[in-house]
Amino acid sequence: MKFCTSCGDRVVLTIPQGDDRERHVCTRCEVIHYVNPRVIVGCLPVYQGKVLLCKRAIEPRKNYWTLPAGFMENGETTQQGAARETWEEARARVSNLDLYRIFDVPHISQVYMFYRCDIDDGAFGVGPESTETDLYTEQDIPWSEIAFPVVHETLKAYFRDVRQDAYPVQVATIDLSKLRR
Amino acid sequence: MKFCTSCGDRVVLTIPQGDDRERHVCTRCEVIHYVNPRVIVGCLPVYQGKVLLCKRAIEPRKNYWTLPAGFMENGETTQQGAARETWEEARARVSNLDLYRIFDVPHISQVYMFYRCDIDDGAFGVGPESTETDLYTEQDIPWSEIAFPVVHETLKAYFRDVRQDAYPVQVATIDLSKLRR
Numbered sequence: 001m002k003f004c005t006s007c008g009d010r011v012v013l014t015i016p017q018g019d020d021r022e023r024h025v026c027t028r029c030e031v032i033h034y035v036n037p038r039v040i041v042g043c044l045p046v047y048q049g050k051v052l053l054c055k056r057a058i059e060p061r062k063n064y065w066t067l068p069a070g071f072m073e074n075g076e077t078t079q080q081g082a083a084r085e086t087w088e089e090a091r092a093r094v095s096n097l098d099l100y101r102i103f104d105v106p107h108i109s110q111v112y113m114f115y116r117c118d119i120d121d122g123a124f125g126v127g128p129e130s131t132e133t134d135l136y137t138e139q140d141i142p143w144s145e146i147a148f149p150v151v152h153e154t155l156k157a158y159f160r161d162v163r164q165d166a167y168p169v170q171v172a173t174i175d176l177s178k179l180r181r
Numbered sequence: 182m183k184f185c186t187s188c189g190d191r192v193v194l195t196i197p198q199g200d201d202r203e204r205h206v207c208t209r210c211e212v213i214h215y216v217n218p219r220v221i222v223g224c225l226p227v228y229q230g231k232v233l234l235c236k237r238a239i240e241p242r243k244n245y246w247t248l249p250a251g252f253m254e255n256g257e258t259t260q261q262g263a264a265r266e267t268w269e270e271a272r273a274r275v276s277n278l279d280l281y282r283i284f285d286v287p288h289i290s291q292v293y294m295f296y297r298c299d300i301d302d303g304a305f306g307v308g309p310e311s312t313e314t315d316l317y318t319e320q321d322i323p324w325s326e327i328a329f330p331v332v333h334e335t336l337k338a339y340f341r342d343v344r345q346d347a348y349p350v351q352v353a354t355i356d357l358s359k360l361r362r
Binding site for chain 2: 001004018033038071072075076077080102
């Protein structure tokens with residue numbers, strides 16, 4: 001961030017009075033520009049025991065498989081966002097959304113929220129951000145080609161929980177420094 | 182938003198190619214400026230069956246009572262943010278944070294996340310954003326002076342759940358249009 005969104009003048013990084021961390025503050029109009037984490041909402045869509053995955057048509061992680069998910073938009077709920085993303089990426093309508101997994105990803109200032117849900121009539125297609133979509137059993141999932149750690153964790157948890165037919169909500173942190181080791 | 186944070190030129194509201202909603206786009210450098218919901222993290226700090234509340238020293242809802250909560254910062258987890266806010270507002274250190282309540286507040290593009298937790302040694306004080314803090318039983322809570330619907334809902338749910346000693350995670354939506362009726 002170099003310029004103020006209110007007046008167009010230069011911003012500087014400084015600790016505002018009464019604050020305890022650096023913010024971008026306008027040198028002219030003194031507006032403080034806060035930057036906060038973003039929420040990524042997604043679904044774990046299930047039909048007859050199989051999970052719907054999407055092969056990514058876009059970077060990052062193009063050609064790897066993901067659960068449908070994306071940035072939450074202003075004016076929507078987390079459920080609405082998760083359902084919207086599932087339509088956009090996999091052309092599936094979903095019902096009975098139950099919060100399932102939350103991931104803090106502090107090194108990129110993101111919070112993921114995945115909802116477990118049913119796929120209406122088992123119908124799906126291929127949205128513009130996917131090159132391919134399909135329903136997978138645990139055995140058939142391309143485990144070595146999963147796009148993101150949060151997706152891998154959510155899928156592993158689901159196939160573990162399905163044996164007990166109990167799906168407790170859990171929060172976990174993805175620590176990139178550990179993943180890279 | 183009037184000016185581009187990258188180059189300082191004017192932005193216009195327009196639907197970028199491949200998108201389906203208006204964004205602020207720079208007329209010169211064409212950068213798209215996304216605006217996304219913000220996360221508010223907080224605690225429901227409990228000591229010997231009593232809940233820690235803070236009387237707000239600042240607007241909005243000055244002089245009303247709240248649970249310690251505030252905007253999540255970049256680079257932290259939701260738990261770390263909730264604990265930080267509890268220190269800042271009530272000078273309490275907390276442990277055993279368990280996710281308890283999530284609220285979508287779409288009319289102001291906010292997502293609240295409250296963690297149930299213990300207060301270390303039952304110690305607390307008054308932070309700069311509070312004029313008063315105290316531990317409350319269900320009977321003593323100033324129910325008519327609670328700052329926000331999300332706080333009211335979380336407190337009501339807690340004192341209901343405490344009877345079963347079971348605290349399932351729940352997601353709810355706060356609909357301002359209904360509240361105002």
